[in-house]
Amino acid sequence: MSGTIVLVLRLVTTLALLGFLGWALYFLTREIQRQSISLANRRIPGISLTIRNEAKTSSLKYFAQAEIILGRDPGCDIPLVDDTISTRHAQLTYHHNQWWLEDLNSTNGTLLNGTLVEMPTVITSGDEIRCGATRLTVSLSENVVIEPTQKIGKKNGN
Amino acid sequence: MHDLKQSRLLRWSAFFLFVQSIILTLSPAVRERTWDVDYRFLHWLGFFLWLGLTNLTHRITIKYLPERDPYLLPAAALLSGWGLLTIWRLDQDFGLRQAAWLGISNLLFIFAIIGVKNLNILRRYKYVFLSGGLLITALTLLFGTNPMGFGPRLWLGCCGVYFQPSEPLKLLLVIYLSAYLADRVSFQLFSFPLLVPTVLVTGLALLLLLVQRDLGTASIFVLIFTVQIFLATGKRRVLLSASAFLALALFLGYFFIDIIHVRIVGWINPWTDPSGNSYQIVQSLLAVANGGTFGRGLGIGSPLLVPVAISDFIYAAIAEEAGLAGSLSLLAIIWLILARGLIIALRAPDRFRRYLAAGVATYLGIQSLLIIGGNVRLLPLTGVTLPFVSYGGSSLLTSFAALFLLLTISNVEDGEPAALQEPKPYYILAGILAFGLASAALSTAWWAILRGPDLLLRTDNPRRTIADRYVQRGNLLDRNNEPINITEGRSGSYQRKYLYPDLAPITGYTHPVFGQAGLEASIDKTLRGLQGNPTSLILWEQLLYGTPPPGLDTRLSLDLALQTKADALLGTHTGAIVLMNAETGEILVMASHPTYDPNKLDEEGDTLSQNKASPLLNRATQGLYPIGWMLRPLIEAEFGETPPTDTELRAFYKRLGLFEAPAINMPVTFDDMQASLQSLRISPLQAAVAASALSNKGIMPAPRIATAVNTPEQGWVVLPALGQPVEVIQESAANEAALSFIEAGTPYWSHLERADLAGTRVTWLTAGTLPDWKGAPLTLVVALEENNISLAKRIGEEMMNAAGQTP
Numbered sequence: 001m002s003g004t005i006v007l008v009l010r011l012v013t014t015l016a017l018l019g020f021l022g023w024a025l026y027f028l029t030r031e032i033q034r035q036s037i038s039l040a041n042r043r044i045p046g047i048s049l050t051i052r053n054e055a056k057t058s059s060l061k062y063f064a065q066a067e068i069i070l071g072r073d074p075g076c077d078i079p080l081v082d083d084t085i086s087t088r089h090a091q092l093t094y095h096h097n098q099w100w101l102e103d104l105n106s107t108n109g110t111l112l113n114g115t116l117v118e119m120p121t122v123i124t125s126g127d128e129i130r131c132g133a134t135r136l137t138v139s140l141s142e143n144v145v146i147e148p149t150q151k152i153g154k155k156n157g158n
Numbered sequence: 159m160h161d162l163k164q165s166r167l168l169r170w171s172a173f174f175l176f177v178q179s180i181i182l183t184l185s186p187a188v189r190e191r192t193w194d195v196d197y198r199f200l201h202w203l204g205f206f207l208w209l210g211l212t213n214l215t216h217r218i219t220i221k222y223l224p225e226r227d228p229y230l231l232p233a234a235a236l237l238s239g240w241g242l243l244t245i246w247r248l249d250q251d252f253g254l255r256q257a258a259w260l261g262i263s264n265l266l267f268i269f270a271i272i273g274v275k276n277l278n279i280l281r282r283y284k285y286v287f288l289s290g291g292l293l294i295t296a297l298t299l300l301f302g303t304n305p306m307g308f309g310p311r312l313w314l315g316c317c318g319v320y321f322q323p324s325e326p327l328k329l330l331l332v333i334y335l336s337a338y339l340a341d342r343v344s345f346q347l348f349s350f351p352l353l354v355p356t357v358l359v360t361g362l363a364l365l366l367l368l369v370q371r372d373l374g375t376a377s378i379f380v381l382i383f384t385v386q387i388f389l390a391t392g393k394r395r396v397l398l399s400a401s402a403f404l405a406l407a408l409f410l411g412y413f414f415i416d417i418i419h420v421r422i423v424g425w426i427n428p429w430t431d432p433s434g435n436s437y438q439i440v441q442s443l444l445a446v447a448n449g450g451t452f453g454r455g456l457g458i459g460s461p462l463l464v465p466v467a468i469s470d471f472i473y474a475a476i477a478e479e480a481g482l483a484g485s486l487s488l489l490a491i492i493w494l495i496l497a498r499g500l501i502i503a504l505r506a507p508d509r510f511r512r513y514l515a516a517g518v519a520t521y522l523g524i525q526s527l528l529i530i531g532g533n534v535r536l537l538p539l540t541g542v543t544l545p546f547v548s549y550g551g552s553s554l555l556t557s558f559a560a561l562f563l564l565l566t567i568s569n570v571e572d573g574e575p576a577a578l579q580e581p582k583p584y585y586i587l588a589g590i591l592a593f594g595l596a597s598a599a600l601s602t603a604w605w606a607i608l609r610g611p612d613l614l615l616r617t618d619n620p621r622r623t624i625a626d627r628y629v630q631r632g633n634l635l636d637r638n639n640e641p642i643n644i645t646e647g648r649s650g651s652y653q654r655k656y657l658y659p660d661l662a663p664i665t666g667y668t669h670p671v672f673g674q675a676g677l678e679a680s681i682d683k684t685l686r687g688l689q690g691n692p693t694s695l696i697l698w699e700q701l702l703y704g705t706p707p708p709g710l711d712t713r714l715s716l717d718l719a720l721q722t723k724a725d726a727l728l729g730t731h732t733g734a735i736v737l738m739n740a741e742t743g744e745i746l747v748m749a750s751h752p753t754y755d756p757n758k759l760d761e762e763g764d765t766l767s768q769n770k771a772s773p774l775l776n777r778a779t780q781g782l783y784p785i786g787w788m789l790r791p792l793i794e795a796e797f798g799e800t801p802p803t804d805t806e807l808r809a810f811y812k813r814l815g816l817f818e819a820p821a822i823n824m825p826v827t828f829d830d831m832q833a834s835l836q837s838l839r840i841s842p843l844q845a846a847v848a849a850s851a852l853s854n855k856g857i858m859p860a861p862r863i864a865t866a867v868n869t870p871e872q873g874w875v876v877l878p879a880l881g882q883p884v885e886v887i888q889e890s891a892a893n894e895a896a897l898s899f900i901e902a903g904t905p906y907w908s909h910l911e912r913a914d915l916a917g918t919r920v921t922w923l924t925a926g927t928l929p930d931w932k933g934a935p936l937t938l939v940v941a942l943e944e945n946n947i948s949l950a951k952r953i954g955e956e957m958m959n960a961a962g963q964t965p
Binding site: 005 | 181187703
């Protein structure tokens, strides 16, 4: 008799362990969901770049993504046809509510307003970036803070 | 949301430990299968202490670490509570001590959360911390002791409290390396900045290994160091060269350092020395095997059989009582901690905290893997503790310090993680740890499920004899249901009683130290309830109690009245008597003298096997005596007056089964040496079976001694003879020969013979009933290890008369 009762209890402990692990797994799955939605909701202020090459022809490009790579490689976000530019020359990234310029170990270096960029540097509207013979002028959209609009789940707004 | 997650998970842990505590309370009732037992209650103290402390830390973390990782505290709390209950179940005193350490660890943890606002102090004073730790560890070289009085002297102790400085030293090393590596921007392998910590760690590890003989801590130091350099540099070469270094160290250690040699031998082949150097690992595997899928239940297994179950082998103890289900969950919870630790590292806002979190996770992971792997023979055994679970104040304090570091680092408000140059090392590390845990899970399953049933049958599995104390063994009865060997007492203290000790060489004994002998050994499965009971019952009892069902009573063909007479007649003479029913083969009397008293095995067991007179030997089935012409009546029945040639005689003896073992459920010996017929030896049982042909119309019966089993479902079930009756001589020839061997004035045939071969002297008597005998035909064989015709004759007369009168 005692054996049967304890057998049931033993099964209950196994279920309790599974309960613990089950909830942990459930929470982990939810966390992935939340994280992806909140990342998707994060708005990035757009950046416009006026690009002038050696031939002084200029073009305007607008970006709404968080990572922009400049280089000679056609796969870059801003492909530049210019022999003085490395394959992956420099990148512009948005984090900590700022746009940052970073040199990607290029051969000829990247200049920001005439200064060599040695570490990631914050840029603002009107800054001039120079990669080889190409010049880019930065123009940022209004920096608006956008709250996540979509609440996840029922009552767990965190 | 964090708080909700944490409290949900904590509730599950509390529920789990609550049910475990109930099981532990009820466990004595299950073991002894009665409600009238002393229940265990003291561990509830531990449970409620755990509950209070966990509640407190839960509230403190909500208040002071609002953005902390919500999985870590519940996982750590579950592990430490599980460990506490397991330790309490193993040893009450250590349970109390562990509860005290749990209290101290939790309180220090709480103070640290309230008091330490950021971890920069660790970074700034890294050298102070490290050298402090080294200094205290160095003190163990001078003043080290071991609380158990033997083994590596890694503890500093006074007044009953012991502390093992090498435990926190691992964490101090992690802190130092994180700070050191974070202070440098970029690395070149084999450059000066890496030389300092490399020399430091290698020297430390070697010192620990050579002076302290602590293989576990030394390997943990090397592994932590390797992983941290790997994370900082991102070069896979680091891992490869460290693996090569460890392999080389193991290889050299195998030849030059005895502790490594012993561990490696015990790992590669534990089965060659299961009672010596591999005792721990073999017992650990037996514990895992006994756990099976669902485990025996807390307090119902026998994990105490594994040495140091409370610390080094706590995983085996958990596997035995929580089963594969429990141990896999344990591994999953450890994985939860490690994975969250690495995620915390990746989310950390600066490199110091990133390295620190990853280092702490590595430390917890490597230490868990080393000891779990050692427990299930995945890795060589290293005597380290299982973090959070094992007994030990230093271990528990260090585990909670690690938890504090991880929780504090995870408490970042919406910050952005520091830049990561090389993501590979992190997922390679995660992959290695996951692979390690998965291997541990597979090994556990292998021993618990696939190899388990075989392992448990090993004779060095003490659980069998423990089960004998709790489960009634079947009785041995004579043909009239008179008890011979019975089991007395109540569950928990069952004892075998031998009511007719003179039968000891035949029925044997079952003893926790000396094992089993005689019929107790040969029909053990029936007496133990593993044969004759329905399979479903056997499985159910195994599931409920981990023991076989109650044993089955077995009836023997022996007749105690005749047996008493035979034993009295044989007295102090050395020899054997076999009286059997010539038709059915049932053995009515089997005596072997000298005999011994199996009730006194405890005192005499050691000397018995040395005794020159070999009382343990069953002379009736295992004693071999020169045959001489003791089978003359049979030979004359077959060949008449003309003596047979050697070839003919050999063929005849072969037909009589003298060159093979008699088919009977007892230990028997026989002489298969067929070199010369003159030197042939046979046992009294062989002689009796052969001689039966003369009283049974020329047919040799199949001998039987265990005749029936009392099964719960069908009552007494007859056990068939193992062999077949064989006609060896013609009926008319047999009858004629029997009549020609009648001794004057006796109603039976008989033949006396003396034989002497290489110093073995024997006086044989064979006798049997005549063809016109109305009752059951009988055959008697007496073998005396002396020249004593008159005694043989007297035994023959008295036994044949007594047997003839018995219905």
